[in-house]
Amino acid sequence: GAVVSQHPSWVICKSGTSVKIECRSLDFQATTMFWYRQFPKQSLMLMATSNEGSKATYEQGVEKDKFLINHASLTLSTLTVTSAHPEDSSFYICSAGAGGIDTEAFFGQGTRLTVV
Amino acid sequence: AQSVTQLDSHVSVSEGTPVLLRCNYSSSYSPSLFWYVQHPNKGLQLLLKYTSAATLVKGINGFEAEFKKSETSFHLTKPSAHMSDAAEYFCVVSDLGGGKLIFGQGTELSVKP
Numbered sequence: 001g002a003v004v005s006q007h008p009s010w011v012i013c014k015s016g017t018s019v020k021i022e023c024r025s026l027d028f029q030a031t032t033m034f035w036y037r038q039f040p041k042q043s044l045m046l047m048a049t050s051n052e053g054s055k056a057t058y059e060q061g062v063e064k065d066k067f068l069i070n071h072a073s074l075t076l077s078t079l080t081v082t083s084a085h086p087e088d089s090s091f092y093i094c095s096a097g098a099g100g101i102d103t104e105a106f107f108g109q110g111t112r113l114t115v116v
Numbered sequence: 117a118q119s120v121t122q123l124d125s126h127v128s129v130s131e132g133t134p135v136l137l138r139c140n141y142s143s144s145y146s147p148s149l150f151w152y153v154q155h156p157n158k159g160l161q162l163l164l165k166y167t168s169a170a171t172l173v174k175g176i177n178g179f180e181a182e183f184k185k186s187e188t189s190f191h192l193t194k195p196s197a198h199m200s201d202a203a204e205y206f207c208v209v210s211d212l213g214g215g216k217l218i219f220g221q222g223t224e225l226s227v228k229p
Contacts, residue, residue: 006159034216043206043219044160093159095217104150105210105217107159 002028004096006108013084013115020080021111023094029074030096034105035067038091050077084115118143118209122220130228135179135194137223139207142188148210149190150217151181155203163205166190177201202227 003026013019023033031052036044048069049057056069066088068080077096081088091112095105123138141147148167152160164175171183181192190207207220 041224043222044217046216046218049216091157095160104162104165107152107161109159110157112157 002026002096002106004094004106004108006094006111008111009109010112011114013113015085015115016083018080018082019084019113020078021092021094021113023077023079023096023108025075025096025106028096030077031074033071033077033094033096035069035077035079036093036095038093038110040091044093047079052077081113084113086115089113089115118147118218120149120207120209120218120220122205122207122223124223125221126224126226128226128228129197131199132196135192135197135201135225137192137205137207137225139190139192139220140188141190141207141209143209149181149183150208150210151175151179151190151192152206152208153203154206154222160206163192197225197227199227199229201225 005024005026007022011019033050035047037047038044046059047062050069050071052071052074058064066082071077091110093110094108097105119142121140146168150165151163153163154160163179164173166173166183174180179194181190183190205223208217
């Protein structure tokens with residue numbers, strides 16, 4: 001299957017700083033990528049849909065100014081957590097699909113963010 | 117709107133015994149359904165998917181699932197559990213647009229020696 005690489009796999013940052021997470025499709029082009037958030041022992045919640053060359057679409061309740069998404073190329077989407085706070089600590093996962101109604105999503109390895 | 121409900125938050129089985137993880141879905145059209153597995157602090161791995169072909173779907177690692185429209189179910193089974201099967205399992209439905217996934221709450225599978 002296709003490979004999606006996410007970096008970093010874990011990061012610790014201080015409150016008030018910003019953190020950027022990268023999601024790359026290594027062997028295919030992805031016009032659309034998805035960002036999920038997962039709290040401990042909970043399911044994945046879709047945060048936003050990242051569209052190459054246009055603005056991201058955010059799910060209800062997700063602050064677009066806090067979670068900046070950039071999808072500048074067909075193989076790279078970035079999520080920047082701005083002015084991070086401890087409550088932003090979570091596991092963030094990206095995915096990219098091959099497209100189509102019955103698409104299979106390929107997931108990155110996830111990023112464990114800890115804000116201290 | 118689509119949704120999935122995983123009926124058990126935690127399932128515990130003994131090694132070598134069958135596994136049953138239950139999932140019910142709600143969809144206004146013929147859905148695409150998936151089962152993913154997640155090991156601690158890892159990404160997700162696709163076990164199997166249903167896309168309106170055969171109703172009995174075989175996946176990796178001996179898992180399979182049966183799509184039952186009349187029961188709106190897509191339960192995951194395995195004849196004999198292995199210790200390495202201990203993980204979190206997610207039942208997932210895909211929306212019409214493709215790529216956007218809706219996750220169930222997850223079922224934690226424990227396997228006892």
